Amino acid sequence: MxxxxxxxxxxxxxxxxxxxxxxxxxxxxxxxxxxxxxxxxxxxxxxxxxxxxxxxxxxxxxxxxxxxxxxxxxxxxxxxxxxxxxxxxxxxxxxxxxxxxxxxxxxxxxxxxxxxxxxxxxxxxxxxxxxxxxxxxxxxxxxxxxxxxxxxxxxxxxxxxxxxxxxxxxxxxxxxxxxxxxxxxxxxxxxxxxxxxxxxxxxxxxxxxxxxxxxxxxxxxxxxxxxxxxxxxxxxxDAVEAPAGEMEVVLGPGWPGVLLHEAVGHGLEADFNRKKTSAFAGLVGQQVASSKVTVVDNGTMANRRGSLNVDDEGTPTQETVLIENGILKGFLSDKLNSRLMGLPNTGSGRRESYHHIPMPRMTNTYMLNGEDMPEDIIKSVKRGLYAVNFGGGQVDITNGKFVFSASEAYLIEDGRVTRPVKGATLIGNGPEALKYVSMVGNDLALDEGIGTCGKAGQSVPVGVGMPTVKLDRMTVGGTGR
Known part of the structure; x- marks a missing residue:
């Protein structure tokens, strides 16, 4: 009803x-x-x-x-x-x-x-x-x-x-x-x-x-x-300790999109860019990711956790292309920031409750499908990490640096997924990491509906997603070999 x-x-x-x-x-x-x-x-x-x-x-x-x-x-x-x-x-x-x-x-x-x-x-x-x-x-x-x-x-x-x-x-x-x-x-x-x-x-x-x-x-x-x-x-x-060092990393579909949300999405909110505290400030129209990367924020998806008929300023939500084929297209904005920056209002004004002021926030943020088969992505890796699920993470909006803990990850050896590992962390810089995306799968999935995003002391429900993605270089933290 x-x-x-x-x-x-x-x-x-x-x-x-x-x-x-x-x-x-x-x-x-x-x-x-x-x-x-x-x-x-x-x-x-x-x-x-x-x-x-x-x-x-x-x-x-x-x-x-x-x-x-x-x-x-x-x-x-x-x-x-x-x-x-x-x-x-x-x-x-x-x-x-x-x-x-x-x-x-x-x-x-x-x-x-x-x-x-x-x-x-x-x-x-x-x-x-x-x-x-x-x-x-x-x-x-x-x-x-x-x-x-x-x-x-x-x-x-x-x-x-x-x-x-x-x-x-x-x-x-x-x-x-x-x-x-x-x-x-x-x-x-x-x-x-x-x-x-x-x-x-x-x-x-x-x-x-x-x-x-x-x-x-x-x-x-x-x-x-x-x-x-x-x-x-x-x-x-039965997991072994995760290896440490720079290596190829494959991110699984669905919830690993939380890395995209944290390492990139927050930096594309208009208020951070108006104040020039985002690593993406001043980069609209420039190449900020691999040409294989297209990222959208979409508040119009039926039944999704991050979706809204209207945002908390009464503006209808929409689908907003943030990065297209690696080029930064724009930011997520609300009434205040669209007026001050001369930007379109993307219907992204959100607040935790009536106790709080609205600010630009994400809804459902995900990377679009590519053309690669997921099995071919795995086969292309000689030695690397396959991260299927993530736990907690931290990101610095001003420079894009992030640290994420993988709650489910595996070794990739000679093009095959082998042993499960524990204690793996992914360390990198959001804008830089996206430049190393070399393969994007055709298996886009969204998370199960668990995301909650924090910003300036406010929490709102969100969605994330991505297809299987290969990054040619990323630093992995671990205690194994």
Whole structure:
């Protein structure tokens, strides 16, 4: 089921008592000190979280959050105030506070809203509002716990959890923007420990998206994620220490796109480039990667974790080409940075909640398919590393340097995938690493729906992806030979 715009709006009018007249008054107050632009971001979130450890339900919680953030822009200055009390008095007080922070020359006030557009319906509307749904979620994590324990007797500990939310937003702005959306989000996670003698290892898996519970009854079942977590942990018990040094590296399809997200994607967000703190600043139109590399950010993919009908400024999302055949084409921008930099607004204004200001953020970021067969990519490597999955990582936006830990990786010897390795880290520089891409597979895959991106203290759900990719040179950290 999807909701038309009128139903999105009706929720805030009927349930929360927010009228168009009140919104117009708040925007007028926000601009009373001379700001150039103001917007209101109303948000209502209902959420559920269940977690099981040692076959017992350890935590179960439900929550409701309601509030409004009011922003005023004047040049590069931003005034922001928020309130969890949606009474007219508190909203007007927040508007006055934001106005004083970002005062400027007087501006003519707006005259009426316009409905932004009839946005697409990229996801169904799902909620966590009945006891029967709570029981259904409990059964899902019970199935995951059971399946992981049954995978191998060496699995000694299992933790499974499910988190979901239903977020309703309404954005009203002084430029006439008037948009709303209802956004579901669900994720199932499994973590296991395995032990064999003195050896211990861990494995994780999970997935979801902007989906309803029946998503987990199909191919991406609790049993699927449990088996993947257990398989990874058992595999690591017999893994050898990863070699160290510069070598050829093959990245597997799907989640390894997180390296692309961190090492390249953040550097292509407009605010970093406006402030010239990105390694990509000033390089639009120049070669920044191998000619085989094309990278896009796409917020319009149905049911994907990073997708949105409209961003958190009320702008419809879109598909944006960032790098095309190795040439830097542009950046991800929001209203503020598109105005200050003279760029198109790519619908990339995102925020964690009404407590936070929006900023340019990624949605689903991935590398497009190439023409190489994945098996030919492996065959081309004399000695190297095949990185299938990643854990944590760090990147310095100013210079593009990154360090990533591989949670599942193998040696490639004489064109064959051989022994699993542990303790492998990939070390490099994002813009430089992409120049060493020599082969790109035709097997593009997106992640399972687990990505969460952090920036300036805010976290938002995202997606990543890539096909199998060969880099001719990359530094691998490890303790083996």
């Amino acid at each position: 999807t909701l038309p715009f009128a139903d999105h709006k009706r929720y805030f009018i009927e349930k929360l008592g927010i009228s168009e007249r009140l919104m117009e008054r708040c925007l007028g107050e926000a601009l009373s000190a001379g700001g150039e632009y103001a917007d209101l971001y109303f948000e209502s979130v209902t959420s559920t979280s269940l977690a099981m450890d040692e076959s017992l339900v350890k935590t179960a919680s439900q929550g409701i959050s309601v509030g409004c953030g009011i922003r005023v822009l004047s040049g590069e200055r931003t005034g922001y105030a928020y309130t969890d009390d949606l009474s007219s008095e508190r909203l007007m007080k927040a508007a006055r506070t934001a106005a004083l922070i970002a005062s400027g020359p007087a501006k003519e006030l707006m005259s009426g809203f316009r409905h932004t557009v009839d946005s697409p319906s990229l996801y169904p509307v799902a909620g966590a509002e009945s006891d029967s749904e709570i029981l259904a979620k409990l059964k899902l994590i019970e199935r995951a716990d059971k399946a992981a324990r049954a995978y191998d007797p060496r699995i000694t500990q299992v933790r499974a959890g499910i988190n979901d939310e239903l977020r309703r937003i309404l954005v009203a702005a002084s430029d006439g923007t008037f948009a709303s959306d209802t956004q579901p989000l669900a994720r199932l996670n499994v973590f296991v420990l395995a032990k064999d003698g003195a050896n211990t290892s861990k494995g994780t898996s999970g997935g979801g998206g902007r989906v309803m519970l029946d998503f987990f009854e199909g191919e991406k079942s609790p049993e699927h994620f449990a088996s993947e977590a257990a398989r990874t942990a058992i595999l690591q018990l």
